[in-house]
Amino acid sequence: MRVVGGLVRPAEIPCSAWGSGPPVLLLHGITTSSADWAEIAPALATGRQVLAYDQRGHGDRADVGPYSLDRLTEDVTAFLDARGLAKVDLIGHSMGGVVAMRFALAHPSRVRSLLLISATAEPVSPVPAEVILRLATVGRERGMAALAQIIDRIDNSLPFRSKPQRDRFRHDFARTSVEAYATLGRELSQYPSMLDELARLDIAALVMVGEHDTPLRSAAVRLAGTLRRARFVVVPDAAHAPHLENPTHCLAAILAHLDTADDADVRSTEPGEFSHMTVPTMPVRDVLTEAYGRVHRLVHDALASLRPGTFVHQIEPGTNSIAWLVWHLTRIQDHHIADIMGEPELWADPQWATRTGVERDVSTRGQGDGPDEIAALAKADSDGVSAYHDAVMARTFGYLSGVTEAELARIIDTSYTPPVSVGVRLVSVLSDNLQHAGQALFVRGMHERMEQAR
Structure with a gap:
């Protein structure tokens, strides 16, 4: 294989x-491959040439x-140039959508239209960069096939896929370069927002998101509201991969877009309007998932790349350390989620x-802890506490993905007046966790400031 300046x-x-x-060029997402388009590519090819390749680090190009x-993004340019293609419709899923937007901003005259499936123009990763790096360590030590099995158990979107699709997901994940997973996964959680630049882009676009893709729904609405010529579609009975989970609905929306992308009425008259918009709703479970996701990100912000001693630092003797705060908030959440689930x-x-x-x-969760108990966490391991927090959050997100209004109204504690429902308990835990996560960030900031002053 010949490589010039890092480019194939x-x-x-x-x-x-x-x-x-x-x-029409199809760009797949991270840890998948061009095989991801098998369900819809043949139907798209009626009267069109549909092309898909494995992005670097994936599939047959993992090396x-x-x-x-x-x-x-440069690979898109190279691919089109090699085939003499001056202008294409670009369809990108997840990471592929990010690449499609970057290419459109760099080469707007080469894009007839954009179709963005489960993609955002700003970092909205449900998995923080620090978690990606820890997962990559698992991939290096145990292999990507082992990591694929772990992701298969905790990814809330995978139950929307058929068994053959899940098998292919694990197969493609296992073939992905672990370094590509680590590097691209981290970049996807940190890249600069493209919203301001996209607001000036005069290209017809379709923004598509799955009904159950909770982490991306709000960002997808912002993206569609930013683009000057956007349609917005929420695909029912789908999560992060609508083209796999509900290919019939997804295909119908894509074909309608491709057939009408040149129509004048695609243009919105005011910023934030959508042509042919499917108005999204946000169930309470999605609000709760978003809120608990904020706690998850705050905790990882507090734990990311800590200086030596910061994790167990106490501003004054007897005060809370980051170690105690994160352990305590996670124990509280673990206790109440387990109680709600009956597990x-x-x-x-x-x-x-x-x-x-x-x-x-298991009977202790930190309530009533005094200086001695807090100081006893001086030997706590930050990676272990972080892993415990991730496990509790994964269980919480799994529970919330199926919670109903009836479940939220279920009474679980009659010792209070009025009695406490599941919904009230979830909000109570959330309130407590936000306070403790904020304190952890404060302690981190104070310790870093003290270290810099020395």
Whole structure:
């Protein structure tokens, strides 16, 4: 394989192709491959030439590096140039959508229209960069196939897919370069917003998001409201991969867009309006998932790249450390989510006391702790506490994904007046966690400031 300046020569990017006619290029998401388009590509190819290739670090090109969103965008240019394609319709899923937007901003005259599936123009990663890096460590140590099995168990969107689709997901994930996963996953959680630039882009666009893709729904609405010529579609009975989870509805929306992308009425008359907009709703479960996701991100902000000693630092003797604050808020959440679900607490598994270095039994959650108990966490392990928090959050998100209004109204504690429902308890835990996560960030800031002053 010949490489020039880190870029594979254009002719060396193989692709799958269907049909003939005006070209449509499909860009897949992270840890998948061009095989992801198999359900809809043949139907799209009626009167069109549909093309799809494996992005670098993925599928048959897993060994092609280096990895960055810039490199992926440059590959689009190289691919089109090699085939003499002056202008295409670009369809991108997730990371592929980000690449499609970057290409459209760099080469607007080469894009007839944009179709953005489960993609955002700003970082809205449900998995913080620090978690991506820890997962990548698992991939390096145990292999990407083992990591695929872990993701398959915790990804709330995968239940919307058929068994063959889940099998292919694990197969494609296992083939992905672990370095591509680490580098691109981190970049997707940190890249600069493109919204201001996209507001000036005069290209017809379709923004599509799954009904159950909770982390991306709000950002997808912002994206559609920013683009000057946008349609917006919410795909029912779908999560993060509508083209797999509800291909019939997804295909109908894509074909309608491709057939009318040149129509004058696609243009919105005012910023924030959408042509042919499917008005999204936001169920209470999505609000709660978004809110708990904020706690998750705040905790990882507090734990990311800590200086030595910061994790267990106390501003004054007897005050709360980051170690105690994160352990305590996670224990509270673990206890109440387990109670709501009627399941044992995760802390009941002895591995967590061992991994966190916090030798406390399942009956203790930190309420009423004094200076001695807080100081006892001086030997706590930040990676272990973070992993425990991630496990509790994964369980919480799994529960919230299926919660109903009837479940939220269920009474679980009659010792209060009025009695406490599931919904009230979830909000109570959320309120407590936000306070403690904010305190952890404050302690971190104070310690870093003290260290800088020395």
